[in-house]
Amino acid sequence: SQQGEEDPQALSIQEGENATMNCSYKTSINNLQWYRQNSGRGLVHLILIRSNEREKHSGRLRVTLDTSKKSSSLLITASRAADTASYFCATDAGKSTFGDGTTLTVKP
Amino acid sequence: DTGVSQDPRHKITKRGQNVTFRCDPISEHNRLYWYRQTLGQGPEFLTYFQNEAQLEKSRLLSDRFSAERPKGSFSTLEIQRTEQGDSAMYLCASSSHMGLAGTYEQYFGPGTRLTVT
Numbered sequence: 001s002q003q004g005e006e007d008p009q010a011l012s013i014q015e016g017e018n019a020t021m022n023c024s025y026k027t028s029i030n031n032l033q034w035y036r037q038n039s040g041r042g043l044v045h046l047i048l049i050r051s052n053e054r055e056k057h058s059g060r061l062r063v064t065l066d067t068s069k070k071s072s073s074l075l076i077t078a079s080r081a082a083d084t085a086s087y088f089c090a091t092d093a094g095k096s097t098f099g100d101g102t103t104l105t106v107k108p
Numbered sequence: 109d110t111g112v113s114q115d116p117r118h119k120i121t122k123r124g125q126n127v128t129f130r131c132d133p134i135s136e137h138n139r140l141y142w143y144r145q146t147l148g149q150g151p152e153f154l155t156y157f158q159n160e161a162q163l164e165k166s167r168l169l170s171d172r173f174s175a176e177r178p179k180g181s182f183s184t185l186e187i188q189r190t191e192q193g194d195s196a197m198y199l200c201a202s203s204s205h206m207g208l209a210g211t212y213e214q215y216f217g218p219g220t221r222l223t224v225t
Binding site for chain 2: 004033035041042043044045048088097098099100101
């Protein structure tokens with residue numbers, strides 16, 4: 001089974017709103033990464049947060065990590081139609097193990 | 109170097125045939141990964157290399173699958189006697205991994221879409 005599991009499976013919001021998606025995992029990790037995948041394309045790395053970090057920012061992205069709850073969240077602020085994609089979290093225990101993703105739709 | 113490239117981008121084959129895919133990673137990256145992705149699911153790990161050494165292979169990977177990275181640069185993934193269940197997107201990724209501090213971010217190629225008829 002997959003190590004990382006995203007929630008919700010699907011999210012639909014209006015342009016300008018914030019989008020929050022969550023990731024839960026089962027075992028200890030060195031780091032957790034978030035990726036974006038546009039339909040039919042390869043994955044693009046967004047942000048990596050290490051196990052000793054609690055929060056990280058990159059542009060409109062904010063990632064938190066709670067190792068005690070084995071969970072992470074990705075917040076996209078002021079969403080744009082171009083943010084429409086699937087978002088995956090991946091944990092590292094030697095290699096990355098992906099969940100099934102959250103499909104985000106941002107309506108213009 | 110413009111990123112990870114994969115060839116071919118699409119492959120249609122008949123059940124029972126063998127297929128081979130190629131991945132060219134970012135040149136300075138020492139790790140190379142293969143994943144398989146089916147519609148609506150996340151990438152499923154298949155195997156990875158550090159330089160030319162194959163360090164891990166998924167237990168889910170049947171003996172029909174084999175991967176090589178002979179000179180520590182490009183890699184090939186071969187599927188023998190293809191089955192319809194092998195239809196998927198095959199993704200390659202590379203990363204620069206130094207020391208024991210964990211996997212650095214992976215850069216993915218565009219994938220090879222395999223259809224087995």
